[in-house]
Amino acid sequence: xxxxxxxxxxxxxxxxxxxxxxxxxxxxxxxxxxxxxxxxxxxxxxxxxxxxxxxxxxxxxxxxxxxxxxxxxxxxxxxxxxxxxxxxxxxxxxxxxxxxxxxxxxxxxxxxxxxxxxxxxxxxxxxxxxxxxxxxxxxxxxxxxxxxxxxxxxxxxxxxxxxxxxxxxxxxxxxxxxxxxxxxxxxxxxxxxxxxxxxxxxxxxxxxxxxxxxxxxxxxxxxxxxxxxxxxxxxxxxxxxxxxxxxx
Numbered sequence: 383x384x385x386x387x388x389x390x391x392x393x394x395x396x397x398x399x400x401x402x403x404x405x406x407x408x409x410x411x412x413x414x415x416x417x418x419x420x421x422x423x424x425x426x427x428x429x430x431x432x433x434x435x436x437x438x439x440x441x442x443x444x445x446x447x448x449x450x451x452x453x454x455x456x457x458x459x460x461x462x463x464x465x466x467x468x469x470x471x472x473x474x475x476x477x478x479x480x481x482x483x484x485x486x487x488x489x490x491x492x493x494x495x496x497x498x499x500x501x502x503x504x505x506x507x508x509x510x511x512x513x514x515x516x517x518x519x520x521x522x523x524x525x526x527x528x529x530x531x532x533x534x535x536x537x538x539x540x541x542x543x544x545x546x547x548x549x550x551x552x553x554x555x556x557x558x559x560x561x562x563x564x565x566x567x568x569x570x571x572x573x574x575x576x577x578x579x580x581x582x583x584x585x586x587x588x589x590x591x592x593x594x595x596x597x598x599x600x601x602x603x604x605x606x607x608x609x610x611x612x613x614x615x616x617x618x619x620x621x622x623x624x625x626x627x628x629x630x
Contacts, residue, residue: 388534392552393493393541398469401530404560405469405476407553409543419480419550419592421450423572426588432498432575435591438510446588453507454570459593461558476555479572480594483551484587485542494589495582496538498575499530501556503567514573525567527560537579542586550592 390399392408399406423435427444434445437453445451459477464470479501485494502517503525509518517524530536543551561567572591577584 388536390538393539395543403557405555407468418594421590421592422454423451424588424590428585429583430577431584434571434573437508442510456568456570475558477558479554480550480592481552482549483540483542483589492541493582494540494576495579496540496576497578500573501528502571503527504569504571505566507569523566525562528556
């Protein structure tokens with residue numbers, strides 16, 4: 383397994399890696415189930431494979447043509463709140479992406495390398511003609527929210543820790559502060575490349591990225607914050623202020 387500090391090992395359940403303030407979790411809080419793991423891109427090729435999500439009529443790389451390959455609004459990427467566990471910072475809001483790899487079951491080996499991961503924000507949902515590190519050709523927003531290789535070349539060793547499709551093997555938590563929330567950046571494009579490292583080539587089923595419908599504390603369902611202003615009888619002017627949070 384990787385020993386270089388620029389190589390992150392997520393091949394064991396409960397493993398944690400960091401890229402600046404982003405947190406990578408291997409097999410922690412595994413998520414599964416129809417309607418929970420919502421796939422937005424599937425990638426499959428022997429050896430090295432790469433791809434990104436889009437609504438474009440034709441695909442550029444190794445994306446599979448299916449209803450599971452489509453655009454993704456930033457508004458549909460769930461926010462989880464760090465609680466100080468699993469490498470998170472308490473109170474920090476993270477955007478959560480989940481990865482399911484399919485290298486077990488007849489594969490030469492169960493390991494795979496994640497060599498590139500870039501998350502771009504764009505104004506349109508149907509872009510094509512992408513270049514890693516540069517974004518989409520033409521006049522587009524091309525806002526780079528996250529790059530695994532920012533400042534240094536990194537790669538991540540992953541393993542099929544949760545056998546079967548639709549079960550996450552890796553969670554990626556990117557601080558919400560990395561993203562711009564406006565109309566010009568409303569669509570999220572996730573580009574990834576796998577299998578470059580020797581002994582970590584793709585030789586199984588498709589890899590898929592997804593999101594959940596959950597937002598709130600890490601590994602929980604949605605949290606609803608309610609702020610109320612109440613009048614308190616007897617206070618000067620007949621008004622007082624009481625703020626509280628109610629979780630659901």
